[in-house]
Amino acid sequence: MKTNLNRIKKDIEELSKFNATPGQGLTRFSLTEEDRGARNYIKNELLKLGLEVYEDPAGSIFGRKKGSDDDLPVIMIGSHFDSVKNGGNFDGPAGVIMALEVMRVLTENNVKTKYPIEFVGMIEEEGGRFGSGVFGSRAMAGSVSIEELNNNKDNEGISMAEAFKEFGFNPDDINNAKRNPEDIKAFIELHIEQGPVLENREKDLGIVDFIVGLYNLKVTIKGRPDHAGTTPMNMRADALVAASKIISHIPNYAIEAGKGTVATVGALSVKPGAANIVPGEAQFTIDIRSKNKSCIEEVKNKVIELIQKETDASGLDVIIEEMLDVKPVKMSEEIIKSFEKNADSKGFSYIKMLSGAGHDAMVMAGITDVGLIFVPSKDGRSHCPEEWTDYEDLQKGIEVVYNTILDLGEVL
Template sequence: MINAKRFQDDFCAIAQFGVLDNGGVTRLALTPPDYEARNYLIRSMQNAGLSVRIDSFGNIRGRRAAENQQLPAVMIGSHLDTVPQGGHYDGVIGVLAGLEIIRHLNDENISTKHPVELINFCCEESSRFGVATLGSKGLTGQLTCNMMQSIRDHQGISFYQALQQGGCAPDNHAQDILRPQDIKSFFELHIEQGPVLEHQKIDLGIVTAIAAPTRFRVKIIGQNDHSGTTPMALRHDALVAAAELILAVRNIACDSSPDSVATVGEIHNRPNAMNVIPGEVQLSVDIRDIDLERKRIMTDNFKAQIAIIQQTHQCQIESMLLCDDQPITLNTGLRDHLKDIARQHSWSYHCMPSGAGHDAMHLAKLAPTALVFIPSRNGISHNIAESSSLENIVRGIELLSEAVKQVAQAV
């Protein structure tokens, strides 16, 4: 059995790092609160007997010894970083689930044929650098030094510099890229971040496919002018162009399919003054689908809209592609395995796609991968009101624990 009290103690400890007066948390990747959480995790991993190291991408990897150290590892992982004003469950429960599964193996003196490894992925949230899942991208060979140098936060600090400041050596990253022969399978437990499970009163979500984002940073360049003296027909109003683009982005997804979504979540208006026609707007565009072809069509439509709006509003629009990830179908064998375990315990489950991207989508390119959801209270996430019941969390950990034990061939 999983030790719920021990899980809860760790959960409460991690929740203090970056906690806000309103009860939420801001723990952006590789900032002081993130380092506090990471250091807490490292100590906990060491106390659980894991050999711990931090790789060139800032991922924390803790490995439990096995009967045969040469065999590929069964890996469990998620992330400790959060969005600004975020909640305490996204990512954290997946990391602590892995820790608890390993402690459970220790408690029961269970040895496994394959090593079991816990990973805290660096920089999963895109909030700081505008690109999500950087640690798992790096680990799976999708980042170069040039890319790490060009990915920057709002202060101009690159991911590469942030890693160096944290004592990592991104120049040596080639040696840390995971090969297919290093990993037997990957497991991630995560909150659903949507309303489906709670609404249908279902215990567990077994994820079939993960939608992947295509993201752009868009700069609209108009012209600052006096808001009183410039006739409407002679304006180059970047904010009006932005408003039209935002509506176009929404319509592109609405016209695509029920599984398609598109969002402008960030906007910066300059000079942002009452009496000045906006001369420059920067915004983010996030397009997602579980179907690659549909996503490609939405992206093409988005580019076509840029061309039209540029003309209509006499503004220049530049779009920079930040990422174009592939939707991933998860391994059916592992899914069936999880369903069997759930049935044995009479836990209800629902097979469902994930609209959110997760580190699991990158690991799935290398090894059979399973992603399990637990219900999110009111479907809320990336919000201080994000919550899941301890009962649901523990059930999710139990499910993963049994699957990990079997896949790692406990003896």
């Protein structure tokens, strides 16, 4: 193999050190000191290769290797380096290390390509700090505004705009992160599967041909906090009771939509949050996913109708915020064929599969040709400290991407 297994292992382990919760899984939120540590490590490794290293106004890191015709559109490879709270070391970083290792192998073997190649490492894909995910790719697609940066806040009330400014970026420049689709030939991402299919079927790789659509809402119901012992039941404006009635119907809406549609309420907060106070506010998220856009619309419309019905009946105020709306996307057939050819040449087994998780690739598919390759997850675990992918399995995915880059980049 051209790639270096020990180097891949070292990179994963080094990145895992930039962690706010040692011993309790990986927590690396965007625009934090942990982000800065990982960012500096990545930039230093890119600079060692003599690449042109820069950051865009959305906080994404780039390392550009020039092509023989550097005016041609770039081939972009990478993923994200932020994490969920108490997650694992591979979700995101596996794809970042893929891109770093590919750039190393291209450089140390003095490979010349007609097309320029760019490493990219993105932040806030998970939405772990500010609640609106796939941020770096959305910024490149021109789908992020200064209004979003001002409105999206973390649990401490710090807006994304404030965090960017404190970190050293100018939030007013966010529109300059937008890339011209004509300037990008392709985007390729490697990711851990985050499910059990590859391991159970004893396959080395998953070649993704479709990514589900993803729709996220944040719902805030506002009632009135009152004494739990002295306020009669018929005189309460209990925000949590209304929220619970809504939440209980959501799984059935997904089942009724069918075609593999799923819907999840993954976060719920109650204020003031005391045992002896009637809840005055309840805020929750709704995550809807399907490979069929009409199914997403069906569930969304039913949910919004129910929210309005329940809050109107209870005399409560409600705020409904759309956090994310990404359509189902098909991967590039040309890149899929290149993945298959290179996996066959290496003797790696693979299957074509659907991605039920959202990735930066699904956003980038709106502006360029996209390829996404999965490597196995131990016991299908992800978003938890137990998340694991064998380094040998990761290396196989990196080898296939490397050879696909040789195909797309047109080696001289």
